Amino acid sequence: MATDSKPTSSLSGRRREENIMAWLFSAPAIILLIVFLVIPFIMAIGLGFTDQRLIPNPNLPTQFVGLRNFVRLLDDQAFQRGLLNNFYFVLVVVPLQTSLALGLAILINQKLKGMNVFRTTYFAPVVTAMTVVAIVWTFLYNPGQGMINAFLGAVSFGLIPPQSWLLDTKLVFPSIMLLSVWQGVGFQMIIFLAGLQDIPGELYEAADVDGANNWQQFRNITVPQLRNTIIFVVLATTILAFKLFDQVKVMTNGGPQNASMTTMLHVVEQGWGQLKVGYASAISIVFFLIVLFISIGQRYFLREEREVD
């Protein structure tokens, strides 16, 4: 390009080129996001108000049914059980997993020999596919003479009788929670570890000089310094809890008697299993609104922190 003769026009030419190049660079991602995320999302909202089926019946054209799908949700036992289970999961797993992850991160953040080995060990389940985890744990949960029954019997000197973990309506969901924590906690541990390593060492040195004990240092330095990381981990784990699907699908398919039903399992069961796309979309909208609410909460909390800074 001859740029010397007319600096002004070549500048605007450069501008135009920059504009075109920017859209060319962005085009593939934009097109894919529109086709596979934005359009299906808009469709979900629209279809939630229709009786659309996955394979349309030519004799029964799709109709607008108003709020019928949402009204029907009020009577849908499986949907309510699924939603309740998701909240149950959040209530138990989020505090448990977050505090365990923080504890693990503090343990492996110490300057002791062999830390790499422990970090690797705690993280190994994260790289194991959830379908595999679900199958291995189903074997461990074997009723009668399974590993978990044998272990509990041994440590309680026979006081805990063998349980039918996955066949018992009360035990099935806690059993699934345990392996979910086992698989997922290493991920949060690493996020906390990164957060811990960002805390300036001087804070702890000053606290040492002042004679603060470990618990005081944890309460007054570690927790406040990790505030944003904790908020992120808590809310990310909450959103994951509402997406719960893989392990339940493999282990129990929601049973026995819907005791391990979840919202996503119900969406797939209705939309793909029974071909009721309209109804499944209505459930998806409810699911999305919950996730949206949590995400807005996250941004709100994090913004507040920035203003304080």
Place this chain on the structure above:
Amino acid sequence: MTQSTQPYSTEYRVRKATRNSINYAIMILLGIFFLFPIVFMLVSSVKQDEMQVVRDMSTLRAFLPVGDVGIQNYLDVFGSLNFGKLMFNSVFIMLVTVILGLLINSMIAYALARLRFRGRGILLAIVVALIIIPFEAVAVPLLLVVNALPWFGGATSWLDTYHVQIIPFVADAFSIFLFYQFFISIPKDLEEAALVDGASYWRIFWSIVLPLSKPIFATVAILQALAAWNRFMWPLMVTRGENVRPLTVGIQSFFGQDPRLWGDLMAFAAMITIPVLIVFLLFQRWFVQGVARTGIKG
């Protein structure tokens, strides 16, 4: 160390040693908790006698490769379950998803981070907003979409293909955001110099920005690879036969058959897990960095 100041007194050293031993004891116990299912899976997978696998499952023998040990279970999985095909499908889907994703997501992120163009602000805001929409919320309507999409050679549906498991996951708002954050943090000097020298934007992106951005490429690659490898719900819905099905769906379908052959199942599970564990051990530093970076959000 010859100093005899207080930190090195006997009392201090004893206290420190005690505390360290307690620490190690706790960490080893936790290590057992995290490893026992994996060891259990590996050991059970080499026990060729199904009766023995079940007999051993409630004793410590479950963790010891004793009795009739061999690779028969692995051969069974290869022979009767077409494991090779499933493995190829999983690897192929993962590789193509990750490679296309790295290219396409980094390109738009580069434009957002570096180029001045009309609509940049809005585009960035939209990408960030899209992070909130989970795939799960759009999965069912997406089924309708892919069922009606054409493909080369006159196909009128994407069901039961490789591309239906790849293309919807290539563009990813969160990956774009990670790239964007990284690109705005690297100094512009080199790029500006190249621009003055008349280099094209593509050339600047390819030969200056990419080489400087290896860490973020590794991060996104690992997060996307893990997600692709473990993906289960979508392939379950869009694949029917074994032809294009990934390992996750394959093992679930084998798991659903009666009677459950635990030895074979554990061999199958081990073969899904071992390659990832090896890759993880080799590139551990990158895995850890990658995960840590997902927390640096908001």
